[in-house]
Amino acid sequence: MSGTARRAVGMLGGVRGGGAGHGGTGHGAPARRRAARRRWHGGQGPRVPGRKEPGMGVTSTGPGTDPARTDGARTEPARAGLAGTDLARTAHADAWQQHGLLRAGTGGAAAELPGVRLMASGLPHAQWNNADVTDPARVDVDAVRRWYARRGVPWGVRVPAGAPWPHGRRLFTKRLMLLHLGDLATAPDVPGLHVRAAGPADLDAVLHVDAIAFDGDPAGEEPWIRPHLTASRTTVALAQLDGDPVATAYTLRSDGRAGPAAYLAGVAVLPAARRRGVGAAVSAWLLHRAAGAGARLAHLHPDTDAAARVYARLGFTEVGGLDVYVDLA
Template identity: 30%
Template sequence: MDVVRTDVLDRLERFYDAVPRDGARTEEFGALVLFVRDGAGWPFYARPRLDATAPPSLADVTAVRARQRELGLPEAFEWVHEITPDLLAVARSAGLTVLEAPLMVLDPPRLPDPTALSDVPVRVLDPADPGFAADVAVRRAVAAVGFSNGGTARGDAGPAERDAAVSRLDVATLEEDATRISDGRRISVLAETPELGALASGMAMRVGDVAEIAGVASLPAARRRGLGAAVTATLAHELRAAGTDLIFLSAGSEDIARVYLRVGFRRIGTACIAEPAALIG
């Protein structure tokens, strides 16, 4: 592995470890660390410890899964294969199914103007906007519909399904989103038209000069219009303007990775996500 790639992967590893620590406590099990969220919000996962001197063992994985069940958490593990290659076989031997997702980093000179990718404008969410609470709820609804209808093919689910998926958010969730956007740790966007409303959404999480773009989703009825690419490019431009020099993401499949290639991303490795077999489609 070349020196530049090794440095990038090391920076990503530190980012992966830092992000959940902002809203979770940690419990260590051998070479693994389990992040347990304090309060409401999306549950975290277990991943390799930064300071581990040996790869995670089957006993480590088994102990974490038992603790996750005890706490009512998803039995989820995440890691970068190039950093912890032995964990793939261990996870599979534990009966987990592993999604091997293309891990991609942005080549800034290849980042296009979002307006060249789609005719649908993309808007950055602002906590000072009176409609911020509704925007956050809609962003989550678009993501829920998009990810429940995976892939890149067009489908029937559209604005009606999005509206049905909108749910009222608690004050703590909204305050967390507002605070993280205001201090630069998060960026959220919506691609929308006046007639149909939000058709695609996405977000980014930032720690220092490293950021991950995640949750990019389009309503199936609005796919094949460049929306995912435009959302991703908008987030990348916002992150670059904020001084972020390493921007990365994980593609859910090779087909989805091709969308990100259009936006200037290139593959650098493999992000592994392991869960019980029935949970990964």
């Protein structure tokens, strides 16, 4: 099955962790569905002034700008009062806007309209261009359409699970889990496992593991994964057993309305290394580094009950999720 076909399968129903899911393991057709659907689920410099989009009351942020900090008066009360599901959903939107910003040089962007936070990666696949709806009653869908039309990319939206949303076609509910990093549990040691931070020279190894673990297309994933290896707010882990790469994952750090947070995604483990605690060990390694860099909470998207149990053992709690919609153009 081609990469394009796998994306279509995922959009029709199937998740992992990166664009929209988190860290699944699986085989055959279920793995292919997760590989596509998960794309819907996984560097910041100094602030720069916002700029108005023509004809719209939208503030787009440029490279290095934290979208949640374009208006400090609005940001601080939100940071102080969020908890549980609201905190996880807000951190999720923070992270995805950061995804747009770290790709600003290649068509990425982030902005806000009434009731919705937008991001675009500049890539020609809807799972990598998303809007997070915060107040369905306030959203002007035509304005959102215009924003994405100017960027020439397909797109989708994520809506608080169960909220009325009459636009487009619902694909699935994206699960969310949340952890306050002070409560991170210790992952069991895996004999012979060595985990390190990956750099640009490791791109082929990361793509190799990702493609095998999720039955994906390295050429299709490369434009999404490459920036993670150089951005200052992302850390990509590469794990080896006996010198051979067997797993990868990444965290993206944000510091927006939810406060300092780490988004854990892209957890990929080769079939031969599964059921040995490798995924948990790699995840814990990344989360410890994120905490050391100042993150106070972490969030992710389990694609199966088994994955949710793995992360529950690390201290994560499942909260309310997000309904994913497409075909809104």
